[in-house]
Amino acid sequence: MSNLLTVTVNGVAVEVASQATVAVAVVLAGQACRTSVSGQPRGPVCGMGICFECRVIIDGKPHCRSCQILCEPGMEVRTDG
Amino acid sequence: MGRGSRQRFDVLVIGGGPAGVTAAARAAECDVRVAIVDDNLSLGGQIWRRATDGSMPDSVRWTERLRAAKVTELCGLRVFHQPQVGILLAEGVDDIHELRYDKLIMATGARERFLPFPGWTLPNVMGAGGLQAMVKSGLPVHGKRVVVAGTGPLLLAVAAYLREHGAELLRICDQASRSSLARFGVALLRQPGKMVQGLRLKKALAGVPFATNSWPVAAQGEQVLESVTISREGTSETIACDYLACGFHLVPATELPSLLGCEIENGYVRVDDFQRTTLPEVFCAGEPTGIGGIELALVEGQIAGLAAGGRADEARSLFGERKKRRAFAQALDRAFQLRTELQRLASPETIVCRCEDVPYSRLSQCSSWRAAKLQTRCGMGPCQGRVCGPATQFLFNWNPDSVRPPIFPVRLESFAVTAGVSEPVYQEVTGGHG
Amino acid sequence: MSDATYDIAIVGAGIVGAACADEFARRGLRVVVVDRDTVGSGATAAGMGHIVVMDDSEAQFALTRYSQHLWQELRRELPDDVEYDQCGTIWVASDEEEMTEVRRKHDHYRERGVATQALDAATLRNFEPNLRPGMAGGLLVPEDGVLYPPCAARFLLERAQQHGVQVRLGCSVAHLGQGRIALNGGPEIRAEFIVNAAGTGSPGLTSGLEIKKRKGHLVITDRYPGFLRHQLVELGYLKSAHSVSSDSVAFNVQPRRTGQVLIGSSRQYGAEHKGVDHAMLVWMLRRAQEYMPGLRAMSTVRSWTGFRAATPDKLPLIGPWSADKSLFLATGHEGLGITTSLGTARILVDQVTGAKPEIPIEPYLPSRVSREHAHV
Numbered sequence: 001m002s003n004l005l006t007v008t009v010n011g012v013a014v015e016v017a018s019q020a021t022v023a024v025a026v027v028l029a030g031q032a033c034r035t036s037v038s039g040q041p042r043g044p045v046c047g048m049g050i051c052f053e054c055r056v057i058i059d060g061k062p063h064c065r066s067c068q069i070l071c072e073p074g075m076e077v078r079t080d081g
Numbered sequence: 082m083g084r085g086s087r088q089r090f091d092v093l094v095i096g097g098g099p100a101g102v103t104a105a106a107r108a109a110e111c112d113v114r115v116a117i118v119d120d121n122l123s124l125g126g127q128i129w130r131r132a133t134d135g136s137m138p139d140s141v142r143w144t145e146r147l148r149a150a151k152v153t154e155l156c157g158l159r160v161f162h163q164p165q166v167g168i169l170l171a172e173g174v175d176d177i178h179e180l181r182y183d184k185l186i187m188a189t190g191a192r193e194r195f196l197p198f199p200g201w202t203l204p205n206v207m208g209a210g211g212l213q214a215m216v217k218s219g220l221p222v223h224g225k226r227v228v229v230a231g232t233g234p235l236l237l238a239v240a241a242y243l244r245e246h247g248a249e250l251l252r253i254c255d256q257a258s259r260s261s262l263a264r265f266g267v268a269l270l271r272q273p274g275k276m277v278q279g280l281r282l283k284k285a286l287a288g289v290p291f292a293t294n295s296w297p298v299a300a301q302g303e304q305v306l307e308s309v310t311i312s313r314e315g316t317s318e319t320i321a322c323d324y325l326a327c328g329f330h331l332v333p334a335t336e337l338p339s340l341l342g343c344e345i346e347n348g349y350v351r352v353d354d355f356q357r358t359t360l361p362e363v364f365c366a367g368e369p370t371g372i373g374g375i376e377l378a379l380v381e382g383q384i385a386g387l388a389a390g391g392r393a394d395e396a397r398s399l400f401g402e403r404k405k406r407r408a409f410a411q412a413l414d415r416a417f418q419l420r421t422e423l424q425r426l427a428s429p430e431t432i433v434c435r436c437e438d439v440p441y442s443r444l445s446q447c448s449s450w451r452a453a454k455l456q457t458r459c460g461m462g463p464c465q466g467r468v469c470g471p472a473t474q475f476l477f478n479w480n481p482d483s484v485r486p487p488i489f490p491v492r493l494e495s496f497a498v499t500a501g502v503s504e505p506v507y508q509e510v511t512g513g514h515g
Numbered sequence: 516m517s518d519a520t521y522d523i524a525i526v527g528a529g530i531v532g533a534a535c536a537d538e539f540a541r542r543g544l545r546v547v548v549v550d551r552d553t554v555g556s557g558a559t560a561a562g563m564g565h566i567v568v569m570d571d572s573e574a575q576f577a578l579t580r581y582s583q584h585l586w587q588e589l590r591r592e593l594p595d596d597v598e599y600d601q602c603g604t605i606w607v608a609s610d611e612e613e614m615t616e617v618r619r620k621h622d623h624y625r626e627r628g629v630a631t632q633a634l635d636a637a638t639l640r641n642f643e644p645n646l647r648p649g650m651a652g653g654l655l656v657p658e659d660g661v662l663y664p665p666c667a668a669r670f671l672l673e674r675a676q677q678h679g680v681q682v683r684l685g686c687s688v689a690h691l692g693q694g695r696i697a698l699n700g701g702p703e704i705r706a707e708f709i710v711n712a713a714g715t716g717s718p719g720l721t722s723g724l725e726i727k728k729r730k731g732h733l734v735i736t737d738r739y740p741g742f743l744r745h746q747l748v749e750l751g752y753l754k755s756a757h758s759v760s761s762d763s764v765a766f767n768v769q770p771r772r773t774g775q776v777l778i779g780s781s782r783q784y785g786a787e788h789k790g791v792d793h794a795m796l797v798w799m800l801r802r803a804q805e806y807m808p809g810l811r812a813m814s815t816v817r818s819w820t821g822f823r824a825a826t827p828d829k830l831p832l833i834g835p836w837s838a839d840k841s842l843f844l845a846t847g848h849e850g851l852g853i854t855t856s857l858g859t860a861r862i863l864v865d866q867v868t869g870a871k872p873e874i875p876i877e878p879y880l881p882s883r884v885s886r887e888h889a890h891v
Contacts, residue, residue, distance in 0.1 A: 046208050049120060063737050487817075497796075
């Protein structure tokens with residue numbers, strides 16, 4: 001039985017399994033990770049840190065590749081959309 | 082230097098997938114100091130990602146051997162630059178590491194090839210390996226409707242995995258023809274162990290509609306994927322779904338070998354019988370030398386590790402097995418050739434470079450990768466052509482040009498590390514600058 | 516009489532060659548442009564794309580000022596992807612000594628009709644909050660700007676093509692002279708006049724040209740909109756650019772319209788290799804970090820190098836080459852190619868067509884160099 005933890009995505013609390021990545025939290029929250037340069041919503045594609053579509057702002061730090069970052073309790077995730 | 086480390090190893094292995102793990106284990110068993118570096122949070126690469134459920138006994142076995150041989154594991158580090166021959170710089174979350182080596186083994190693996198079609202940029206359109214990676218990283222797919230499309234052996238493996246995790250598999254579509262896949266099936270049977278794998282997959286996917294000569298032509302949805310239109314032998318069908326797992330086989334990750342100046346031939350790193358590149362003391366094993374799957378990676382990794390560790394005879398004893406596994410690699414290549422119809426999927430407005438939102442229409446006016454890069458910024462975004470490079474190569478027959486540091490985006494302060502530079506040393510790069 | 520196919524054949528489709536083609540075309544001449552690669556693939560691709568007034572010498576000032584006016588006239592016609600942005604330059608003074616230089620420059624520009632504003636420490640901080648605290652002040656030159664050079668070169672060349680200019684890309688020149696250009700593996704081109712606008716490639720085509728490659732490094736970050744508003748240059752930049760022999764770096768950053776920050780600058784002589792020189796890169800980035808500590812944590816996406824075409828007296832060569840009646844030069848622009856491309860084109864075309872140039876051209880004449888040689 002895995003533990004659960006809570007992060008916030010754009011201010012909304014999301015519960016995820018421990019060892020889940022931030023990208024998973026964003027997808028579970030029903031949010032797009034980022035808005036592209038021409039305004040399109042984007043989400044994770046490659047799942048391995050090379051497509052850069054999963055970039056979010058974590059605790060104020062922009063351009064974080066969320067598919068390679070584990071959720072930690074209390075993390076504040078923001079998408080720029 | 083700030084927070085970080087300066088470490089020296091006899092053998093440094095870059096990449097923690099099957100090739101890297103076997104290389105590191107074998108090298109360390111030669112009684113030399115070995116480290117393995119990977120940018121993920123634990124070893125395994127893609128195919129062995131979080132392989133704790135017993136489904137990948139090779140992963141468990143080799144990881145145990147690696148640990149028994151006291152290999153230093155450096156996870157969560159991204160190699161981005163070689164400031165001087167014999168030194169690599171790797172960035173962590175908030176630190177930077179200068180890694181010196183006598184011998185280097187690059188096992189940087191492969192990534193999926195993505196091809197553009199209308200709607201491919203919608204959220205929840207992911208790679209096949211991409212969706213699998215997300216599920217392995219905690220994404221629940223129970224009850225979710227999934228279409229798997231594209232081409233390559235990964236499709237079936239991913240489909241089976243997703244089904245095991247509760248997804249509703251609506252369709253699997255491979256653009257390969259029935260006869261290509263049949264021939265591939267025959268080649269599979271020649272490989273030890275593969276028949277069992279094949280039968281297991283068949284059982285796991287019983288009842289799931291599987292179509293050959295079939296590919297996605299468009300994805301639809303407002304803010305997120307809602308449906309995908311699949312073409313099959315002239316007809317098309319629109320299927321409502323939650324996820325589209327779509328990837329067109331694999332391309333080798335050759336950025337680090339290119340940066341170092343290794344010779345790249347037809348897109349793959351050129352190596353000799355001992356997996357040695359054209360640079361002395363630098364080896365390469367696994368997918369970057371030719372897409373060949375896990376068994377080939379395992380034997381190439383071992384050969385490289387033994388050669389780097391000074392046990393050439395033991396390495397030589399594995400040449401026979403490698404030859405057998407290479408036959409499979411060739412069969413893979415033949416079976417999953419991309420058909421030309423896929424070149425015409427993109428409409429003029431379809432985004433091809435996702436980082437810079439460059440549409441097909443702008444790129445089709447450019448005469449080369451370099452011209453496209455300069456005029457439209459295609460390939461100049463954070464992915465540095467990892468997604469749009471293989472796509473434009475297929476669409477326009479362009480050849481990508483030289484690789485520049487950093488090969489992954491890093492903090493400026495990481496780039497500005499002195500790294501024991503005594504005199505400037507250049508890496509030979511081909512192609513123009515800019 | 517001449518049986519030349521063209522009136523003018525220009526070697527080099529960088530910003531200078533493109534500007535010349537455009538200018539010749541506007542005056543109704545038949546032109547062909549030849550380049551071994553794609554449009555703007557040399558220094559034009561690599562450089563920072565700034566449009567600045569520089570006062571290292573009166574001649575440099577005259578040409579940059581003239582050209583800047585021409586860019587301002589042109590701006591309304593520039594398409595979006597040229598990303599012309601009159602963001603202005605702030606020359607940053609880190610101490611009182613540099614503030615003295617700020618005041619001198621302020622007066623110097625004022626006398627010459629260039630709009631400037633001296634900024635005290637508080638105002639500077641207001642304009643650019645991400646500069647490290649403790650700066651003494653700066654000089655704002657609001658008419659300076661930046662653009663994206665490869666698209667600017669393409670725009671000029673396309674405009675020239677609309678007037679009938681022929682462009683042959685991917686064609687390398689084996690040798691040129693006496694109204695003939697021999698292409699490698701291609702037909703000969705004949706023109707009444709040839710313009711060597713090949714940047715660092717020009718000495719390879721015209722022997723005796725004293726042009727050296729001056730290597731520079733650049734780094735670009737991911738998107739951080741609002742981090743930087745103006746182009747920032749340290750006053751030491753002039754010392755760096757002025758030096759004829761030693762390696763140097765100078766703080767110089769630019770906001771791109773994408774929100775990316777472009778970071779320069781470095782200068783090296785005798786470095787022939789295109790690879791990134793880590794020691795220079797570190798030096799340059801550390802200097803940038805000193806001025807803007809916020810850069811430290813920013814994601815850097817790419818680095819590259821480029822070669823400026825540098826002359827011994829730091830002024831370009833624009834005019835006839837005495838050893839060959841058919842040959843004109845438009846090269847040697849060092850770090851001011853983008854800025855002075857339009858002015859170069861005007862005074863070059865004036866010389867070829869016998870029109871009266873709008874600024875004195877003597878300082879840029881190639882014959883100034885030959886004259887010096889005669890003395891030796």
